[in-house]
Structures are given as structure tokens and as C-alpha cells.
Amino acid sequence: MKILLTGAAGFIGMTTTLRLLARGDEVVGVDNLNDYYSVQLKRDRLARLQPHAGFRIHQLDVADRAGMAQLFAQERPQRVIHLAAQAGVRYSLQNPHAYVDANLVGFMNILEGCRHHGVEHLTYASSSSVYGGNTKMPFSVHDSVDHPVSLYAATKKANELMAHTYSHLFGLPTTGLRFFTVYGPWGRPDMALFLFTKAILEGKPIDVFNHGKMQRDFTYIDDIVEGVIRVNDRVATPGETYNPGAPDPATSTAPYRVFNIGNHSPVPLMDFIGEIERAIGREAQKNFLPLQDGDVPATYADVQALEDWTGFKPGTPLRTGIERFVDWYRGYYGV
Numbered sequence: 001m002k003i004l005l006t007g008a009a010g011f012i013g014m015t016t017t018l019r020l021l022a023r024g025d026e027v028v029g030v031d032n033l034n035d036y037y038s039v040q041l042k043r044d045r046l047a048r049l050q051p052h053a054g055f056r057i058h059q060l061d062v063a064d065r066a067g068m069a070q071l072f073a074q075e076r077p078q079r080v081i082h083l084a085a086q087a088g089v090r091y092s093l094q095n096p097h098a099y100v101d102a103n104l105v106g107f108m109n110i111l112e113g114c115r116h117h118g119v120e121h122l123t124y125a126s127s128s129s130v131y132g133g134n135t136k137m138p139f140s141v142h143d144s145v146d147h148p149v150s151l152y153a154a155t156k157k158a159n160e161l162m163a164h165t166y167s168h169l170f171g172l173p174t175t176g177l178r179f180f181t182v183y184g185p186w187g188r189p190d191m192a193l194f195l196f197t198k199a200i201l202e203g204k205p206i207d208v209f210n211h212g213k214m215q216r217d218f219t220y221i222d223d224i225v226e227g228v229i230r231v232n233d234r235v236a237t238p239g240e241t242y243n244p245g246a247p248d249p250a251t252s253t254a255p256y257r258v259f260n261i262g263n264h265s266p267v268p269l270m271d272f273i274g275e276i277e278r279a280i281g282r283e284a285q286k287n288f289l290p291l292q293d294g295d296v297p298a299t300y301a302d303v304q305a306l307e308d309w310t311g312f313k314p315g316t317p318l319r320t321g322i323e324r325f326v327d328w329y330r331g332y333y334g335v
Helices: 011-022 039-049 065-075 096-116 151-170 192-201 221-233 269-280 304-310 318-333
Strands: 002-006 026-031 055-059 079-082 121-127 174-179 206-208 256-261 286-288
Touching (some): 002 011, 039 055, 065 096, 079 096, 096 121, 096 151, 192 206, 192 318, 221 304, 256 304
Parallel strands (some): 079 121, 121 174
């Protein structure tokens, strides 16, 4: 099929595109190649995609209303996988307007393009951050997510609400995926695994927040991609048992779905650091610090709904994923 995929030069975008191309889909990529982190890393990811005959890239900002309207009219994709966003919880405290532009205005342009050009299904990236102040574990898509603790989280929650509106008003099938701490080769330089690996190899201390009393549901990139593709392939439908008298946030009378995609196995931060130390063969110098504003102490995904819908749940062991990342990092940077 012909798929418009935004954020094609991103970590998840590149890996998803490779899988789609390998099975014979045509992928129209969109990315603005912004400098939130290394543009060279993004260009190197694109270099892995560009030899494929079924791929082409448009350097375009999803917040560009006219540009996105023209792109949809020109390309007329059958389905859309929307992964472009301004990422990062902490950066949203420093530059909130970037999140409004990319995550709200940009998402609006995606919804309008899908609406006016008969897109069969929109699959989009939400985030585990939407659970915010929730402490009930594991996080379930059937729970309320009305207490975000960062603007980034609020924009992702807003995306789910906007998608529901378009599913309800225009019958546009939409599926949101709440990603849980994605890691692996070609990952983002602002994420803990990348930062810790770089610092340990350079003999510099690592910052360990909340004095190490954190847990994360680390999810390997290949598992994320498998989930994205399976969800893209199964078009959202109305919830058969949805009851407006006792509304379930994960479904609707409209063709709307939301799923967690995580490893459903939270790992203590100190164990995570231990696995990196083991893979590198060197102990980290640790700088223990308080919890940062906008951050949460723990994440843990209930993925039963995803498994019921797609027959798949993530399961790559942390040790395997970290070893693969460290091997990639050493090769890419020659260290």
C-alpha cells in the first residue's frame, strides 16, 4: 500500500520505514530535519532509506499548513503513520511553543489531510507520558489520563482527543499508540541509554535522577515497529461493547482506538545502568540528583488490549536490546 509516514528521519520513523519497504509498501516520507538533536544522525538514517525505489522524502514541517495540504493532494496516500513530533519531556519546560507548533498545529494538518483525501486509517504516536500523575500500575488504556505533568504529555493527550473528534465527525479511523521508553540502535541522543553510553565511554559521570529510585518499561525498537505495522494493517473500528453510560477511554462508538505499546516489564533504573555497564565493560561514575520537573518515578504498560487486537506483545529482553545498542554505538562513532 501507499503510506505517508511523518518523522521518517527519526528513530522510530526510519526503522518502521525499512520494515514497510522490505515487505513491498510504497513510503512517502516527511521530515523537517530540525536541529533538536544531531541533523547528521537524521541524514545518516535517511541514507539507509534513499536507495529503496519505493521511498521518497519530502523535507517539510508538519506545521506548514499549505505545504501539508499540497502534499496530501499530490500524493493521496492510502494510510498515514504519523510519528513526527517535538519530543522530550524536559525540553517542553524550556520551549513550550515548539510543542504547540509541532504536536498540535502539525497534528491538525495531518487530520485535515486525512479527512479531505479519503485516508483509510491514521495511526499516530501518543506517549506513556499521558499517564502523568497516575500511580495505579500497570498503566491501562481503560484508565483516565486527565492529569498530565508536562506540556509534552498534554499535547499527546490532546492528539488523542483531536483524533477522536475526527473519528466521530468524519468517520476517519484513527489509532493512537502510547509508546513506552523506546530504545535501540539509531536511537535518540537525548534519551538515557544514549546519554549513559556516551558518558561511560568518555569516562564522564552520568546524572541519575530521583536518586536512582525510578522504573521504566523499556521497549526495544523492533517490538515498537512490529506493533506499529500490525496496528496500521488493522483499521480501527467502533468498540462493540462501548457503553456511553460508563465510557471506556480506549474505545468509542466512533472508529477510534488507543493502545499501550510497552515491554510490560518495568526495570529499576539502577538495573538498567548495570546492564549498560556490563555491555560496555566499565562502571559508571554516578551523580545522584532529585526527580526532575515533569518526570514520573515509574512507567509500566498493560498491553492486553494490544495483544487482543493484533496478536502481538513486545518481549525483547533488556540485555539483548542494550547489547545491540552498544554494538551499534561503538560502530557508528568508532569508539
